[in-house]
Amino acid sequence: MEKTKLAIIGTGGISHCHMGGYLALSDICEVTAACDIDEAKLKAYGEKYGIKNLYTDYNEMLAKEELDAVSVTTWNAAHCGATVAALNAGCNVICEKPMAMNTAEALKMEEAAKRNGKLLQIGFVRRYEGGVEAAKDYIDGGEAGDIYFANVSYLRRNGCPGGWFGDLRYSGGGPLIDLGVHVMDLARYLAGRPKPVAAYGVTFKKLLATEGGEKVWVSSTTGKFERNVEDFATGFIRFDNGFVMHVAASFSLNIEKDTGTVEIFGTKAGIKISEPLQVYRTDGTNDIISAEKYNKSAAFGDIFIREIAHFVDCVRNGTECRAPAHDGVVLMQMIDAIYESARTGHEVQITPLG
Ligand SMILES: NC(=O)c1ccc[n+]([C@@H]2O[C@H](COP(=O)([O-])OP(=O)(O)OC[C@H]3O[C@@H](n4cnc5c(N)ncnc54)[C@H](O)[C@@H]3O)[C@@H](O)[C@H]2O)c1
Structure with a gap:
């Protein structure tokens, strides 16, 4: 070939x-x-x-x-x-x-x-993390039972990447669309891709002008950009199968340090995504499950290598894509609904797509 x-x-x-x-x-x-x-x-x-x-x-x-x-x-x-x-x-x-x-x-x-x-x-590069792959196997194998709640966050103390990331015309939004997108995607992916039906959300512009501090990701683009996106967003989303998700995302928030959480809860066990995975079972036992147990590399650094390798494999061999366009569309529905709810102050209904 x-x-x-x-x-x-x-x-x-x-x-x-x-x-x-x-x-x-x-x-x-x-x-x-x-x-x-x-x-x-x-x-x-x-x-x-x-x-x-x-x-x-x-x-x-x-x-x-x-x-x-x-x-x-x-x-x-x-x-x-x-x-x-x-x-x-x-x-x-x-x-x-x-x-x-x-x-x-x-x-x-x-x-x-x-x-x-x-x-x-x-x-959706985080789908290729060893811990996420191990959690997916664990959940798909039925070991967590019925999944009904996810708590996800991606919080930076002072981490607006600057440039276009802060300008609505180029970004479409702030930390919700930039950071929340990663963890919201993981929760829905791990929960078996249910369809969102409604969302309630709130956004704030309290601290965005804050300068200084360590930046985690900095845009390589300089130029005249506005700073008009939210600096903190939180939302609650309901899905067609009864599953619910709480999300919080910030560029600026007065917390101890930058932190990210993906917790997903089922009838048999709750799982905290980390390396190794932490599992809390209904019977009162806890477990730590290393990604290696599932033959998944635990390295974080190579997730882009894995993502691109998957893309090339799909292009060359017609392998089924792990992160197809439709998952992106559904995520945009969730984000649009949270922003609309924040604007209107009301819960927003989401029309499930076929
Ligand atoms: N997966 C992740 O973890 C991750 C991390 C960072 C950024 N991103 C995403 O990657 C994208 C780029 O982010 P970045 O940090 O590299 O930004 P960046 O500012 O460093 O680079 C963006 C580039 O796009 C160019 N560009 C804009 N419009 C163009 C056009 N019409 N034709 C050709 N080039 C054009 C700009 O000139 C700029 O060089 C964003 O969508 C961002 O959300 C993803």
């Missing part, structure tokens, strides 16, 4: 993680082109990775290059346009999280993938 030919659209911070995944598979794939609207960044990227075909317009790149697949790693506002263009050009796509700015965009992307018969994978 010939090498899979790929391109990167958006050569900022996270694109290097995608490149790391492709470079690890250099015997079966190669990145032959890259695109960024920032010429200087694009040129430096080309030099760093030896990519010669560089473009500032993805439409031009898609028209001129023979590509099998692309990584869409732009800021959120460009995900939909770049993804739909790439799918229409006959490419398979892995698009970073959040899938889009909102559900309407996400649906357009999913429709383009279906119409063109191409794969659209969403960058």
Whole structure:
């Protein structure tokens, strides 16, 4: 089989993680082109990775290059346009999280993938953690019983990445759409992908202007951006099978230190996602389950390598995708509903998709 030919659209911070995944598979794939609207960044990227075909317009790149697949790693506002263009050009796509700015965009992307018969994978990279894979096996094996509640959070004390991340026009929102998306996805994925039916949420803009402190992730993009997203969001979501989820996410919050929690509770056991997994059973016993028990590597550092390897495997071999477009669409429904509830002060009904 010939090498899979790929391109990167958006050569900022996270694109290097995608490149790391492709470079690890250099015997079966190669990145032959890259695109960024920032010429200087694009040129430096080309030099760093030896990519010669560089473009500032993805439409031009898609028209001129023979590509099998692309990584869409732009800021959120460009995900939909770049993804739909790439799918229409006959490419398979892995698009970073959040899938889009909102559900309407996400649906357009999913429709383009279906119409063109191409794969659209969403960058839910935490699904590839050893602890998450072990928890999925544990839950799918019935050992946790019926799952009915998840408590998830992703809280930073002072961690707005700056740049476009704080500007609604480019990001679509603050910590809920940027960070909450990771843990909300994990909870729904582990709970067996139920359909959300209603959400109640609240957002705050109390501390966002706070400067200083250690930044966890910093946008590689500088420029004139506004700071108008929420700095803290919390929400409660109900699902069609009775499952409920509580989420909290912050860029800025006066807590001791940055922290993340994914706890999922069933009739036989509750599970706290960590390495190793912690299990609390109904019979009063507790357990610690190492990911190795399930033959899953526990390393956090290589989750992007695993994610990209899965994408390339799906593209080359038609393997069933672990993070398909539809999961991204449903997540956007949950996020839209929390933001709408925060705006209106009321619970928002979500129309389940087929
Ligand atoms: N999976 C994760 O854990 C994770 C972590 C960080 C960021 N992300 C996601 O990755 C995406 C990028 O984040 P980042 O931190 O790399 O941002 P960044 O600011 O470092 O890079 C974004 C790049 O996109 C480019 N761009 C914007 N519009 C474009 C267009 N139309 N065509 C070509 N290039 C365009 C910008 O010029 C910039 O270089 C975001 O969606 C973010 O949410 C995911």
